[in-house]
Amino acid sequence: MVKKKTLSTGEEKILKGIGVSSGIIIGKAAPLERQRTTFISRRITAGQVPSEIKRFKQAIEKSKGELEEIKQRIVEKGFKQHSYILDVHLKLMEDRMLRDETINLIKEQLVNTEWALQITLDKISEAFDAIEDEYLKERKEDIKHVVERIIRNLVGRELRKIADLEEEVIVVAHDLSPADTIQLNLQRVIGFVTDVGGKTSHTAIVSRSLEIPAVVGLEDITTYVVGGETIIVDGTEGVVIVGPSQATIKTYQLKQQHYRYLERELLKYSLLTAETQDGHHLTLQANIELIEEIPAVIQYGAEGIGLYRTEYLYLNRKTLPDEEEHFQIYKRLVEEMVPYSVTIRTLDLGGDKFSSHIELADQVNPAMGLRAIRFCLMKPDIFKTQLRGILRASAYGQVKILLPMISGVEELREAKVILEDAKRELRSSGVAFDPEIPLGVMIEIPSAAITADIIGREVDFFSIGTNDLIQYSLAIDRVNKYVSYLYEPLHPAIVRNIKGVVDFAHEEEIEVGICGEMAADPLYTLIFLGLGLDELSMHPLAIPRVKKVLRRSTRTDGEHLLKEVLQFTTAKETEHFIRDQMAERFPEDFIQCAE
Ligand code: PEP
Numbered sequence: 001m002v003k004k005k006t007l008s009t010g011e012e013k014i015l016k017g018i019g020v021s022s023g024i025i026i027g028k029a030a031p032l033e034r035q036r037t038t039f040i041s042r043r044i045t046a047g048q049v050p051s052e053i054k055r056f057k058q059a060i061e062k063s064k065g066e067l068e069e070i071k072q073r074i075v076e077k078g079f080k081q082h083s084y085i086l087d088v089h090l091k092l093m094e095d096r097m098l099r100d101e102t103i104n105l106i107k108e109q110l111v112n113t114e115w116a117l118q119i120t121l122d123k124i125s126e127a128f129d130a131i132e133d134e135y136l137k138e139r140k141e142d143i144k145h146v147v148e149r150i151i152r153n154l155v156g157r158e159l160r161k162i163a164d165l166e167e168e169v170i171v172v173a174h175d176l177s178p179a180d181t182i183q184l185n186l187q188r189v190i191g192f193v194t195d196v197g198g199k200t201s202h203t204a205i206v207s208r209s210l211e212i213p214a215v216v217g218l219e220d221i222t223t224y225v226v227g228g229e230t231i232i233v234d235g236t237e238g239v240v241i242v243g244p245s246q247a248t249i250k251t252y253q254l255k256q257q258h259y260r261y262l263e264r265e266l267l268k269y270s271l272l273t274a275e276t277q278d279g280h281h282l283t284l285q286a287n288i289e290l291i292e293e294i295p296a297v298i299q300y301g302a303e304g305i306g307l308y309r310t311e312y313l314y315l316n317r318k319t320l321p322d323e324e325e326h327f328q329i330y331k332r333l334v335e336e337m338v339p340y341s342v343t344i345r346t347l348d349l350g351g352d353k354f355s356s357h358i359e360l361a362d363q364v365n366p367a368m369g370l371r372a373i374r375f376c377l378m379k380p381d382i383f384k385t386q387l388r389g390i391l392r393a394s395a396y397g398q399v400k401i402l403l404p405m406i407s408g409v410e411e412l413r414e415a416k417v418i419l420e421d422a423k424r425e426l427r428s429s430g431v432a433f434d435p436e437i438p439l440g441v442m443i444e445i446p447s448a449a450i451t452a453d454i455i456g457r458e459v460d461f462f463s464i465g466t467n468d469l470i471q472y473s474l475a476i477d478r479v480n481k482y483v484s485y486l487y488e489p490l491h492p493a494i495v496r497n498i499k500g501v502v503d504f505a506h507e508e509e510i511e512v513g514i515c516g517e518m519a520a521d522p523l524y525t526l527i528f529l530g531l532g533l534d535e536l537s538m539h540p541l542a543i544p545r546v547k548k549v550l551r552r553s554t555r556t557d558g559e560h561l562l563k564e565v566l567q568f569t570t571a572k573e574t575e576h577f578i579r580d581q582m583a584e585r586f587p588e589d590f591i592q593c594a595e
């Protein structure tokens with residue numbers, strides 16, 4: 001049992017985590033209890049063995065029935081992709097070791113089922129602890145959940161249901177599994193906060209699709225919350241305040257009103273074209289990681305997908321996705337986005353991109369190590385499987401292929417050989433694909449930016465990945481908090497880099513966009529307009545805000561602003577200038593710099 005940290009009266013606790021679903025909510029905290037069910041260990045007589053085994057089998061059947069029901073509800077609510085966890089749990093219920101070992105213990109040791117099950121679990125856990133493989137180690141938690149469920153059914157204890165609560169609540173949990181979430185009465189849940197989790201955690205995905213503010217990765221929020229106290233969740237800033245003072249509540253109520261007003265106002269822009277007052281159109285597209293984001297892409301008015309990060313297809317699984325799986329997912333995406341185009345980026349694993357079962361050897365400097373296109377060129381089979389899936393999907397709509405982490409033209413040529421190979425194979429088997437499928441590269445390594453004129457002759461488009469371009473140009477690890485103050489998007493080196501790439505692209509008459517986080521920040525929109533970018537791709541929610549800036553400006557505004565920006569010698573000067581300029585033009589959206 002985790003000890004609660006007591007807060008003295010009037011003391012508010014501010015916790016910083018990862019905001020994964022924006023919005024502000026003030027409400028009562030409801031910790032989701034996942035306490036272990038207690039049971040009595042009992043000796044039994046030989047005569048009681050058959051009835052004890054019967055109890056065990058009945059508890060398994062009841063547990064399986066519950067899991068089937070949860071699975072059904074998950075699928076009905078449209079979270080089909082999470083049902084695989086329940087399949088794992090269902091399979092574990094059938095596990096020979098779990099069943100046979102427990103039954104043997106009941107027979108031989110003459111102990112009750114709960115006790116036997118606990119001994120079996122301890123044995124299995126020990127065996128798992130000795131395994132090196134991280135993926136398998138994680139499965140130990142699944143077995144624990146399964147055993148917990150069976151024991152709960154043996155002793156007849158119900159999991160506390162938030163469905164029983166009368167009022168609206170903010171769910172506080174260590175983590176939420178799909179099974180947990182589905183047991184909640186989602187009508188009453190107005191916010192989610194969890195100790196663990198990241199952008200792709202189940203809580204994050206669900207809260208975004210339900211548009212409920214959520215903050216994850218708070219580390220120890222569960223230790224500060226007893227239940228019933230007021231908490232504030234700011235999913236936009238990733239902040240949670242436990243036991244806020246009246247003054248803080250007032251501040252956040254105002255923020256909430258302002259936020260809601262802006263959201264409502266901004267949504268109006270979703271339906272309008274991304275055009276300046278002098279008729280210049282800049283294509284605004286969406287970055288997505290999961291196919292479930294398509295409704296948001298459409299709702300916020302994206303003109304296609306500018307970056308589909310496919311790394312997520314390779315995560316949390318034991319086997320690699322095969323060609324058919326790639327094809328089916330891309331096809332669905334492409335068909336749902338008609339008449340717009342979908343840019344599919346090939347695998348960009350490594351560096352900051354989460355581990356999966358793909359073994360990337362331990363590297364001292366992973367950001368500069370074997371990753372992304374380098375990995376794909378070393379494993380052409382894995383690469384070609386994905387390319388074939390993308391090519392097949394191109395028969396169903398407009399698809400573009402984007403190669404990550406290209407450092408020079410040689411890597412591009414190598415990748416093209418594999419792509420041509422894949423095309424040849426499909427052609428000879430009579431499989432349809434778009435023979436003119438556009439091929440582009442991410443410009444995110446300084447060597448590629450400097451040689452963009454050379455690369456540009458051999459591709460159809462560029463997509464500038466400012467997240468990595470900043471990291472590599474300024475030598476600032478993008479995930480290192482100690483140097484984050486040096487991560488400056490407006491550093492003159494970055495502005496010049498982008499300008500150089502745009503100019504080279506246009507000399508080669510190819511289109512160029514930005515798909516790094518900079519594209520989503522409306523502070524930079526006029527600079528990009530001045531630079532002459534053709535496309536900006538961002539998380540869907542950011543689109544209306546950027547569109548608003550565009551629709552209230554002219555191309556000339558952007559060009560004038562850029563002229564000034566290019567004169568500055570430091571990022572701070574530029575930021576100061578641009579902030580003031582934007583605050584003057586859009587006082588409701590930007591804060592003026594203090595003199
Ligand atoms: C980038 O580097 O800017 C980019 C868009 O790619 P990622 O963030 O996936 O590295």
Ligand code: MG
Binds near residue numbers: 465
């Ligand atoms: Mg990148």
